[in-house]
Amino acid sequence: MTQKKQHSLLNRADVACNILKKHIEKEDVIRIISHNDADGLSAAGIITNAVKEEGGQYHVSIFPRLKHEDVMSLRSEKFNLYVFCDMGSALLDEINNFKTDVIILDHHIPNETEAKEHVVHVNPHLFGIEGSKEISGSGVSYLAVRGMDKKHLASLALVGAFGDMQFQDGFLGVNKLILEEGEEFATIEIHDDLKIASKENEPIYKSIAYTLNPGLPGLTGDLEASMMFLEKIGLSYGIKFLDLEGEEQDILKDELIKINPKIFGKVFTLPKESPELRNLEDYSNILDACGKGKKYGLGISLCLGERKKALEVANDLQNKYRNQLIKGFNWIRNEGVVELENIQYMYSEDKIIKTIIGTLAGVGLSIKLFDVNKPVIGISRYHKDIKISVRTTRSLVESGVNLSKALQDIALSFGGHGGGHDIAAGAMIPFKEQDNFLNLLNDVIGKDLGK
Numbered sequence: 001m002t003q004k005k006q007h008s009l010l011n012r013a014d015v016a017c018n019i020l021k022k023h024i025e026k027e028d029v030i031r032i033i034s035h036n037d038a039d040g041l042s043a044a045g046i047i048t049n050a051v052k053e054e055g056g057q058y059h060v061s062i063f064p065r066l067k068h069e070d071v072m073s074l075r076s077e078k079f080n081l082y083v084f085c086d087m088g089s090a091l092l093d094e095i096n097n098f099k100t101d102v103i104i105l106d107h108h109i110p111n112e113t114e115a116k117e118h119v120v121h122v123n124p125h126l127f128g129i130e131g132s133k134e135i136s137g138s139g140v141s142y143l144a145v146r147g148m149d150k151k152h153l154a155s156l157a158l159v160g161a162f163g164d165m166q167f168q169d170g171f172l173g174v175n176k177l178i179l180e181e182g183e184e185f186a187t188i189e190i191h192d193d194l195k196i197a198s199k200e201n202e203p204i205y206k207s208i209a210y211t212l213n214p215g216l217p218g219l220t221g222d223l224e225a226s227m228m229f230l231e232k233i234g235l236s237y238g239i240k241f242l243d244l245e246g247e248e249q250d251i252l253k254d255e256l257i258k259i260n261p262k263i264f265g266k267v268f269t270l271p272k273e274s275p276e277l278r279n280l281e282d283y284s285n286i287l288d289a290c291g292k293g294k295k296y297g298l299g300i301s302l303c304l305g306e307r308k309k310a311l312e313v314a315n316d317l318q319n320k321y322r323n324q325l326i327k328g329f330n331w332i333r334n335e336g337v338v339e340l341e342n343i344q345y346m347y348s349e350d351k352i353i354k355t356i357i358g359t360l361a362g363v364g365l366s367i368k369l370f371d372v373n374k375p376v377i378g379i380s381r382y383h384k385d386i387k388i389s390v391r392t393t394r395s396l397v398e399s400g401v402n403l404s405k406a407l408q409d410i411a412l413s414f415g416g417h418g419g420g421h422d423i424a425a426g427a428m429i430p431f432k433e434q435d436n437f438l439n440l441l442n443d444v445i446g447k448d449l450g451k
């Protein structure tokens with residue numbers, strides 16, 4: 001059954017591949033539209049690489065969110081083929097109105113609309129495959145170029161899968177197939193190793209403090225605590241992990257496993273790649289930083305193989321982002337959160353904290369900076385509105401919490417809008433409704449938990 005579903009998805013992707021090939025041969029400029037996160041940038045990177053290698057031309061635009069107006073203005077452009085990556089399925093009604101060929105390479109849940117003949121809709125959900133776990137937007141994009149002898153691009157497909165948090169103790173479904181091809185054609189190697197961040201190029205205390213996934217309670221987001229931890233176990237903190245003696249690496253491994261056993265596990269690397277990008281998860285984090293810093297062209301350039309100066313700039317961008325997170329965690333440690341019976345919240349008007357508050361909430365829970373028995377709400381003020389980011393734990397979801405539903409319903413009743421996933425969701429509501437919103441959410445979460 002699984003085989004059959006995968007087969008149908010691969011067949012649909014091959015249809016897309018043939019259309020793409022036809023337009024490259026006709027010397028059409030391929031119009032690529034993609035998302036601004038690590039998955040979206042990798043997806044665009046896969047298509048641009050493929051078009052470039054085939055001697056074609058492209059024009060890329062990256063969007064944080066694809067709106068109705070965006071699709072309308074794209075439609076009025078004069079291109080013969082549009083390729084939507086990591087987005088587009090939700091806007092199929094609008095895209096059906098295009099007068100030219102369109103390829104949609106998405107993995108988000110599509111609506112009921114059927115694609116018209118000129119639109120090739122490639123989406124795992126259409127074939128009963130779970131798009132949130134088994135394949136990313138870049139995975140779908142990879143499938144669409146794979147037929148042009150592009151299996152060396154499998155590594156970028158996995159970079160995207162990491163970006164969308166699809167690696168959970170392993171890769172599932174189509175991602176597993178992509179990994180197999182990556183090992184064979186893209187020089188991906190798999191080792192059991194410490195999963196600390198940037199260990200090829202940053203001093204160990206930074207590697208440890210910058211490690212968000214898996215979180216290290218007491219160390220993640222805290223440079224000083226990481227230094228003290230290393231001093232206590234007798235290691236010099238200023239050198240790179242790779243410059244430690246084998247014995248010292250083992251000491252560090254044992255001590256970190258005591259803090260979080262998940263810190264040791266499978267690591268995926270490209271041995272010939274620059275140190276900063278050698279680990280696929282680090283690669284994904286750098287692309288994420290490019291997206292967050294709105295340097296979309298830089299992210300695509302990295303995917304296209306530009307290094308040296310481009311990598312330097314991307315690294316600086318990532319350091320800036322990491323320092324913001326460190327400041328954010330300090331802020332939480334100093335200010336704490338406001339506790340209600342079933343939820344806890346933090347509020348900020350700070351320009352920088354506002355942009356990272358969702359990440360702070362999620363990672364903060366994973367490192368036990370907050371009470372893990374209550375969802376965390378991050379509230380940031382934007383003029384007359386507040387933006388709400390809520391995160392919870394897998395265990396609370398299993399006990400009945402559904403943030404997506406809660407936020408959608410409550411935001412609507414206060415004249416706002418919201419939604420997301422059961423474990424992470426967001427909403428935008430008028431500022432004046434903040435207290436009412438929090439009280440109602442507190443009640444709803446209580447009910448979800450059977451209180």
Ligand SMILES: [Mn+2]
Binds near residue numbers: 039040086
């Ligand atoms: Mn995605």
